[in-house]
Amino acid sequence: MTQWTLDPETRTTEPASLPKMRGENVNVFYGTKQALFDVNLAVPEHQVTALIGPSGCGKSTFLRCLNRMNDTIDIARVEGEITLDGRSIYDPKIDVVELRAQVGMAFQKPNPFPKSIFENVAYGPTIHGRASAKADLEQIVVDSLRKAGLYEEVKERLHEPGTGLSGGQQQRLCIARAIAVAPEVILMDEPCSALDPIATAKIEELIDELRENFTIVIVTHSMQQAARVSQRTAFFHLGVLVEEGPTSEIFTSPNDKRTQDYVTGRFG
């Protein structure tokens, strides 16, 4: 190892493809407490970017800035610039409803609406006016379920409650629900933390397939998962983006001591 490894500016390698989203000097405050410090991160298109780090490191906070879910928290304040395709998403002219249609989200705990499977997926397209005719809507629902790898399992019971599915199926239903509004980016906040290993494997497989059509940002506690599904990895620690780069490099030859300690399991 050479001496340049300690300089954060030179370490960051620019991603190969064009950045879909980019955060510049992002600072987030909850009341007086600062949760993120000057985060600069680019999310390349059609790749999976994993955000890793110990609990409370700010990775979920950063993820929630990307579709302005932090807006719903009264005391949260976001500074800096976050862009989607070069347009600032915190611009007052941006409609947050449209933004969230473009940047979909899946949550830690599967949270289908207490409605039928069909209604769950159809809800987004309906409110965004994506389908005018009933047949169009049905087509979108079937397509979305298929892309989420759920269609074959539920095609006989589309009108039964979505809450009756297993945990893994519910999570894929939530992903189908997000896909149905045709987003460009999908954010996933620890999507497998409530699932068993088999359901987790299915979701990971799905994430890999979704990469073709969507840009994905995933927060995960599991380093193995980050290693398996992502092309790029960003390591957060105490609100600071410590290191970011191609997943293989982060896991095999991290530049920062903290990253190395974390990925080798010495803390976190």
Place this chain on the structure above:
Amino acid sequence: MIEPTTTTRAAARIDWNSGTARSLRKKRYAADRRLRFYGIAAISIAVLLLGILLTSLVSTGYLAFVQTHVTMDVAIDPEQVPVDNPAEGNYRAIVADAVQRLFPDIDGRSELRNAVGIVTNGAQVMLRNQVISDPSLIGKTFSIQVPVSDPYDQLYKDVIDRDLPENRRRLNDEQIALFETLEDRGLIEAKANWALLFNADSRFPELAGLAGAIVGSFYALLLCFVISFPVGIAAAIYLEEFAPKNRWTDLIEVNINNLAAVPSIIFGLLGLAVFIQVFGLPRSAPLVGGLVLALMTLPTIIIVTRNSLKAVPPSIREAALGIGASRHEVILHHLLPLAIPGILTGTIIGMAQALGETAPLLLIGMNAFLTSPPGGIMEPATSLPTQIFIWADSPERGFVSRTSAAILVLLGFLILMNAIAIYLRSKLERKW
């Protein structure tokens, strides 16, 4: 109890059979049993008191659900009742004649007055209404059943003791003898007292009923619901979903919670001072009653709605926001449908409370004496609790049992409303 040193040593290996361990265990079991006993004792006391209340109500009230009637023949003489104008007839004389015919062998004026006193004062009105609705009865003789007046009703129900000395009885020997001859001839019969539900109030217990009070309460409650339900939900949605958290909203919240605890008579004063004095709305009207009850129910509905909205899992809100639902879509499509069972249950319980509310209605004059049910929300009316209040204040013997009976009717409506609340809750509650 145990020394720190022993704890550290015991951490290695605890002797669960030692004397201290055993006595500690015994103590804990005893505490469990005591707690359970307190609970059972408290519930027993509550059930006992409720039982006493219901028993006393039923034991005095059941008498009011039957009414003693006498059968007599009436002859509608065309000379007394003009065919072209049956409303003008001298029905008082016709009833007197009919009573005279029941007792052919009495002739003294005072005796006859006693005999006429057996039949209710309302008999002439009942007869008049019957003839007006069917004028072909004029010139005919037919038998009718009319209530006996209250003292005789009480006599027949054995509330008046025939063995008491004459001067301590409501009826003298002569009156009792007259009534007993009717009993012997089989003309006296106790029948279900539908008048209790379908008649309006009256000075005479045998004719008094709750129809006016039920209609009045219905109008007032309807108005209370129509105002407080939408306003309450809208206020709760704003406070819960839109309002910024600052000193003003805190103040509003504290005041709403306080309003729920304000004595109801204060609301009555407000109704009197504002709705009647300032706005000039009619006194005693269900309109004012409903407005006052709506003000009282509003805080309850706001609090219940806010709690129901808070109880919706945040994950549902996030899910909706996450796919780009706007605020009103999140609220109307997701939060309200999940909150509605709780809101409805709370609302119905609030309504039941309003139904039983007496003090504010007394202040706005809904304790008027009215012999016909109100025709609308602007007409004077009474309500069930104020009617109970009026009857409880009346000296006639018959009102004692009628008061209890009216309370039972009110309780019946309350139970019905609570049953609806339970039904709606189980019907609308969704699982997730």
